[in-house]
Amino acid sequence: MLDLRDLYQEVIIDHNRNPRNCRAMDDATSHAEGFNPLCGDRLTLYLKIQNDIVKDASFKGNGCAISTASASLMTESVIGKTLAEAKLLFQNFHDMLLKDDKTAEQKLGKLSVLAGVKAYPARVKCATLAWHTLNAAIEKKHETVSTE
Numbered sequence: 001m002l003d004l005r006d007l008y009q010e011v012i013i014d015h016n017r018n019p020r021n022c023r024a025m026d027d028a029t030s031h032a033e034g035f036n037p038l039c040g041d042r043l044t045l046y047l048k049i050q051n052d053i054v055k056d057a058s059f060k061g062n063g064c065a066i067s068t069a070s071a072s073l074m075t076e077s078v079i080g081k082t083l084a085e086a087k088l089l090f091q092n093f094h095d096m097l098l099k100d101d102k103t104a105e106q107k108l109g110k111l112s113v114l115a116g117v118k119a120y121p122a123r124v125k126c127a128t129l130a131w132h133t134l135n136a137a138i139e140k141k142h143e144t145v146s147t148e
């Protein structure tokens, strides 16, 4: 029988091999750069926001499997969300990984596949990079976001 942990691994491997929304966006209304010096992950996040709704989200970058899978899952989950809903997802994702918050984890649906990362503190930064960059793009901060 397939272990739940293996299933999580499968989703992460799939999103790393075939990242969703991995493209530049010509008509983005906002973008931000993220960098995780600890691992060397870099990404540019693009957002198209209309009437406080994320109409489209995409990213380009070079990073490890965790950072790529996390960016792929993040873009997939914020498209169609309001900015308030996207910020709440980030809060829950953050609390799942940094506070081991089970209630937050249960609210995350598919994003909870990354819960296993919390056992590896160095990799938590790989998983949260896309989310910090999302926050910067929403807030329209133009300096590169660093996890350090």
Ligand code: ZN
Residues within 6 Å of the ligand: 036, 039, 040, 041, 063, 064, 065, 066, 067, 125, 126
């Ligand atoms: Zn990484």
